[in-house]
Amino acid sequence: xxxxxxxxxxxxxxxxxxxxxxxxxxxxxxxxxxxxxxxxxxxxxxxxxxxxxxxxxxxxxxxxxxxxxxxxxxxxxxxxxxxxxxxxxxxxxxxxxxxxxxxxxxxxxxxx
Amino acid sequence: xxxxxxxxxxxxxxxxxxxxxxxxxxxxxxxxxxxxxxxxxxxxxxxxxxxxxxxxxxxxxxxxxxxxxxxxxxxxxxxxxxxxxxxxxxxxxxxxxxxxxxxxxxxxxxxxx
Numbered sequence: 001x002x003x004x005x006x007x008x009x010x011x012x013x014x015x016x017x018x019x020x021x022x023x024x025x026x027x028x029x030x031x032x033x034x035x036x037x038x039x040x041x042x043x044x045x046x047x048x049x050x051x052x053x054x055x056x057x058x059x060x061x062x063x064x065x066x067x068x069x070x071x072x073x074x075x076x077x078x079x080x081x082x083x084x085x086x087x088x089x090x091x092x093x094x095x096x097x098x099x100x101x102x103x104x105x106x107x108x109x110x111x112x
Numbered sequence: 113x114x115x116x117x118x119x120x121x122x123x124x125x126x127x128x129x130x131x132x133x134x135x136x137x138x139x140x141x142x143x144x145x146x147x148x149x150x151x152x153x154x155x156x157x158x159x160x161x162x163x164x165x166x167x168x169x170x171x172x173x174x175x176x177x178x179x180x181x182x183x184x185x186x187x188x189x190x191x192x193x194x195x196x197x198x199x200x201x202x203x204x205x206x207x208x209x210x211x212x213x214x215x216x217x218x219x220x221x222x223x224x225x
Contacts, residue, residue, distance in 0.1 A: 031211055032211055034213075042219070043116075043216030043218055044155070044216050045216070046213045046214065046215075049211075049212075089155065091155075093211055100157050102155045102156070103154070104154040105154060
């Protein structure tokens with residue numbers, strides 16, 4: 001069964017600190033892996049899309065890694081800001097949109 | 113472009129009533145997706161269209177749900193009759209290609225009482 005597991009479920013960190021969110025998947029076949037940021041009350045916004053051949057991809061203070069062999073991905077946030085407070089959703093594509101498998105997300109709260 | 117536009121932002125309706133959610137995708141995007149998000153189940157893909165044609169509706173929960181895309185700039189998701197368990201946030205998204213970045217609308221928060 002295709003599954004995407006994210007950890008931790010929730011996380012509280014101090015402003016300025018770094019953090020890493022994890023995503024493990026069992027989706028097969030694999031096409032790409034996406035990380036989305038969703039602010040409260042808003043739609044998800046894409047942070048990165050990674051294909052099989054990509055190991056690391058950065059978007060500002062966000063860096064995603066992908067290990068296709070172990071089927072693991074991580075999202076690293078550097079020097080967190082209050083505006084990083086959101087849910088982060090990992091989505092794995094199995095080749096067509098109908099094969100999208102969603103994680104339940106990690107709720108991140110950045111505090112002063 | 114103003115992005116994906118959904119209406120209404122909020123909808124409260126009584127059980128048994130018909131509900132219609134609307135979406136205007138980003139101009140030039142060939143793919144349109146309808147999603148539902150709940151606390152319990154997270155984001156779920158309901159249906160998607162390619163060039164106005166429904167491609168996969170396997171995520172539509174039951175016959176009470178229907179979606180149309182009469183032209184490239186407009187789509188509707190209809191629930192008839194609505195039930196309390198349909199309460200959720202419904203998102204519309206569009207993308208250029210099937211596996212490129214999908215842009216989401218602000219969502220419609222539906223409450224069925």
